[in-house]
Amino acid sequence: MTSPPPRLPVVRAATAGVLAVLAALGAGHLVAGLLLTPAASPFFAVGNAAVDRTPAPVKDFAIKNFGTNDKPALLIGMAVVLVLVGAIVGLVSRRSVIPGLVAIVAIGVVGALAVGEQSTDLMGLVAPAAALVAGVGVFWWLHGRARPPATDDAAPRKTLGRRRFLLTSVVAAVGAVVAGAGGVALARRVDVTASRQRVGELVPTTPAPPIPPGAAFPELGTPSFLTPAADFYRIDVNLEVPQLRAEDATLRITGLVDEPLEFTFDDIRSMPLVEQTITMTCVSNEVGGPYVSTANFIGVPLLDLLDRAGIQSGAQQVVGHSVDGFTLGTPLDMLRATGKQAMLAIGMNREALLPEHGFPMRTVVPGLYGYVSATKWLTELELATYDVKPYWVERGWDGQPPGVVPIKISSRIDAPTAFQQLSGPLVTVAGTAWAQGRGISRVEVRIDGGDWQPAELGTEVNRNTWRMFKLTTTLPPGQHTATSRAYDGDGVMQAEERLRLINPGPVPDGATGWQSMIFTVA
Ligand SMILES: Nc1nc2c(c(=O)[nH]1)N[C@H]1C(S)=C(S)[C@@H](COP(=O)(O)O)O[C@H]1N2
Ligand SMILES: [Mo]
Secondary structure: OOOOOOOOOHHHHHHHHHHHHHHHHHHHHHHHHHOOOHHHOHHHHHHHHHHHHOOHHHHHHHHHHHHHHHHHHHHHHHHHHHHHHHHHHHHOOOOOOHHHHHHHHHHHHHHHHHHHHHOOOHHHHHHHHHHHHHHHHHHHHHHHHHOOOOOOOOHHHHHHHHHHHHHHHHHHHHHHHHHHHHHHHHHOOOOHHHHHHHHOOOOOOEOOOOOOOOOOOHHHOOOOOOOOHHHOOOOOOOOOOOOOOHHHOEEEEEEOEOOOEEEEHHHHHOOOOEEEEEEEEOOOOOOOOOOEEEEEEEEEEHHHHHHHHOEOOOOOEEEEEEOOOOEEEEEHHHHHHOHHHOEEEEEEOOEEOOHHHOOOOEEEOOOEOHHHOOOOOEEEEEEEOOOOOOHHHHOOOOOOOOOOOEOOOEEEEEEOOOOOEEOOOEEEEEEEEEOOOOOEEEEEEEEOOOOEEEOEEOOOOOOOOOEEEEEEEEOOOEEEEEEEEEEEOOOOEOOOOOEOOOOOOOOOOOOEOOEEEEEEEO
């Protein structure tokens, strides 16, 4: 009779599981990098699938608490989960290698499904397949070496067993890390930086008027009027910035058009370029939030391009498609209402777009939130009816009429900052207000619930941009509260009711409410 094989020591079993998972990730990343299919890296695919499935309130929480760091936060969270899963895989396999192998295959299938969901390309499945082979292989190998020698007589053999396992583990770990790093490096072969440099400076045929002095009060704490591209807020569904070279980019106009058209980046670049100062806002911006920025966008009027293709009468929306698989729909009547102001943009502040802002081409429609107007890494504009459901609409958000509303009137106090200690008695409250499309005609500030006082406004640049305000007043020592409210160009007042963006459905079409700032005067 043979006795059952000895069980693996706990630490070795867990190590084998963790390293198998690491090796799978490394191999998947390497092959995805080799094939230039970053979306096929199982790690990112699972992350993206998780983002897709994240309930809106959680997403909102993540955007609010981590901001642009929501992506690293997710990736770190995933890494922690994967290490735990690996350890469990190892621990259930202390007696036999079979349960662990079954678990790894199951994880591999989840990864492959996630990849399949993210990319339609069959080539994409090569990376998860490689991950699966690496995971199974490394687990098998380490498991075999982790078993203590069958006889327990000779101490030297035990030591040898331990050394051999340690060495094998180090080899597996180093291999996984090198493969993963190699994948990252290979994915960067597509040199978007060089492509941006080749685009060079963008000189508009019709420049935007210069920003007048007195349009912003950065010395008082407001943002500068134009946001440097690197500081421009970034919101999108991607864990990695899509890399699309200008040389490879084309824009197709399809769907309900008389004649489908296709433009290369160079076609667009050689058209007469217009420059317009536009403030963009994200619908997820909370009262007082940072997802609002302004740039001089350079490009061509969007409607001119669509009209060249000939928009058919049945078309209700323009659906922007992107390399990341993201889509968004802009109601055609709202687009038409902006006339020549809606843009196909190729630059910001005289430079090519930054990769994170949609290089090489994107749309910008003044007056509408980004999620219904501003497709980054644009590849196609499809004229369609509302039967076509874009990305956020599919996920339960109000991205189609009557849920598409113009950007809501907002004002934000930039100075003083929360709980700032000021030396009095003179205090200046300064901030930013916006109601793109209608402009800002008046901002009022109230201190400690007193009378509303008209603030002094910065020079208006145009109705599609934010407008700064300031009010200087004398205050006694102690704690104070400043509140602001703005009026748009039609004299409509910013809504007082605090509505947060919490649930999909009719409400979350942009937060409303007056902002208050508490500070202390010494
Ligand atoms: N391809 C793509 N375009 C996109 C998104 C996206 O996730 N993918 N997000 C949209 C949203 S919600 C906003 S607010 C704007 C933000 O543009 P920015 O990052 O350049 O500020 O991009 C829009 N365009
Ligand atoms: Mo957004």
